Amino acid sequence: RMFSTYPQTKTYFPHFDLHHGSEQIRGHGKKVVAGALVEAANHIDDIASALSKLSDLHAQKLRVDPVNFKLLGQCFLVVVAIHHPSLLTPEVHASLDKFLCAVGNVLTAKYR
Structure with missing residues (x-):
């Protein structure tokens, strides 16, 4: 969903087969x-501690645009819906959104 909705995110995966259902996409x-x-x-x-290494990787080595974490969270919510x-009651939706935002905030914290 991420690559079809936000095609600009494909640039981080030039070595992947980006066709729907590819093993590389499924694996990632x-x-x-x-x-x-x-x-x-x-x-x-x-x-923050749990994802510290992942945050370092995305900020310092991969240099992923931080906005992509928000986009991924939105795509995740759409897929669940x-x-x-x-299962996606208003309460669950709010909780899941809060959790995904917290993860996104941690993953973008090392950009500052």
Whole structure:
């Protein structure tokens, strides 16, 4: 969803097969969800420490535009809404949005 909605984000993945359903896209998606987001959720009281190395990587080595973390959070919410509409109550939506914003804030903190 991210690459089709925001094609400018493809520039960070020139070595990937960017076609829908590619193994590289699926693999990276798993790293984001099963890796970073689960790590953040498991350390909800200290997301900054849990994602410190990932923040360094994105800010200093990969130099990802910080706005992309907000875009990814929005895409994540849309995907949840499409695939699990009954689960995305207003309360869950607000909580998930707050969590994704917190993760995005941590990942952009080292840009300053």
